[in-house]
Amino acid sequence: MKEPQQLETRYGKQIKVHTLGVRAQEKLSLASCAIIGMGALGSAIADQLVRAGIGYLRIIDRDFVELSNLHRQTLYDEQDAEQFMPKAIAAAHKLRRINSTVNIDPVIADVHAANIEQLLDEVDIIIDGSDNFTVRYLINDYSVAHRKPWIYGAVVGTSGSSATFIPSLTPCFCCLFPEPPELGAVDTCDTAGVIGPIVQMIASIQATEALKLASGQQEHCNKQLIQLDSWTMQLMKLEIAQAQQATCACCGQGNYQWLKQPEEFSSTSLCGRETIQLTLAKPLSMTLEQLQEHFSRAYEVKVNRYLLKVKFSDQINVIFFPDNRIMIQGTEDVDYAATLTKKLVEI
Ligand SMILES: [Zn+2]
Structure with a gap:
């Protein structure tokens, strides 16, 4: 009323x-x-x-x-x-x-x-x-x-x-x-x-x-x-x-x-893999080792010389590559993948 x-x-x-x-x-x-x-x-x-x-x-x-x-x-x-x-x-x-x-x-x-x-x-x-x-x-x-x-x-x-x-x-x-x-x-x-x-x-x-x-x-x-x-x-x-x-x-x-600012990234859906790949317009300011140190404070993280894998949740893994690529495993939704990536790396 x-x-x-x-x-x-x-x-x-x-x-x-x-x-x-x-x-x-x-x-x-x-x-x-x-x-x-x-x-x-x-x-x-x-x-x-x-x-x-x-x-x-x-x-x-x-x-x-x-x-x-x-x-x-x-x-x-x-x-x-x-x-x-x-x-x-x-x-x-x-x-x-x-x-x-x-x-x-x-x-x-x-x-x-x-x-x-x-x-x-x-x-x-x-x-x-x-x-x-x-x-x-x-x-x-x-x-x-x-x-x-x-x-x-x-x-x-x-x-x-x-x-x-x-x-x-x-x-x-x-x-x-x-x-x-x-x-x-x-x-x-x-x-x-x-x-x-x-x-x-x-x-x-x-x-x-x-x-x-x-x-x-x-x-x-x-x-x-x-x-x-x-x-x-x-x-x-x-x-x-x-x-x-x-x-x-x-x-x-x-x-x-x-x-x-130009578009922050382009995106590709990796067919049949429930994975979205984002290619950033400019490189992240940190190395994989620095990213590992940053994310290991809040998430389970695995790293090798080729990539860094962050376990964001039971369903979602976020994988960083040194060549400005980020893969979001566990989704086929580009908007969600973009939002999650921005949340993680503030791009
Ligand atoms: Zn001013």
């Missing part, structure tokens, strides 16, 4: 907050926002924005719900995992029951250079729920090129970080991190795990930033890199150097290299 439409009735306690008010709530109800990645951060942010009364929310995700998601991805349940529900669809179903007045637009897609404009051109605010450096550089290029703000967030272990990037008002993500980290140089949720509470803490910071932007208060946004450890309760705020901006390839020089 729909609740009364009057903003005062539904959002009275929120409107009472001195930084908001009826005018801000009206702006919120007209704002459009996209969340890229509906995993732990994305689902927690979506929950908050939908309850707060954002006007339009596009939720984009390439993955489906698994049992191992449920300890931290709060929009999903066991039934979603049993049914292999795409996260975008499962999330939309829950979010519409939370607030039927919000226009929720689920998209099952992998965001890449060829589709990012189509996916984001209709929205004003972009929120990162990706936990993936490649996607963040792509979002950043798009943000600077199209002068739209985006809100970065990342979590691993017990800690997380966030920053808000507003073209012409702040430095950009590329000013902060000019180069992506080497594979294995930073911990991920696969290698170091993650606890639910830090997800909610960082998601809450991102959602608050989105409320500021959506209610027309960008001057109050966080312009620093925030790093928070939920276990030690250490909070650090780091200035993002303006001085680097002139030399920044993205916001300083307008070289949007991530928007110009």
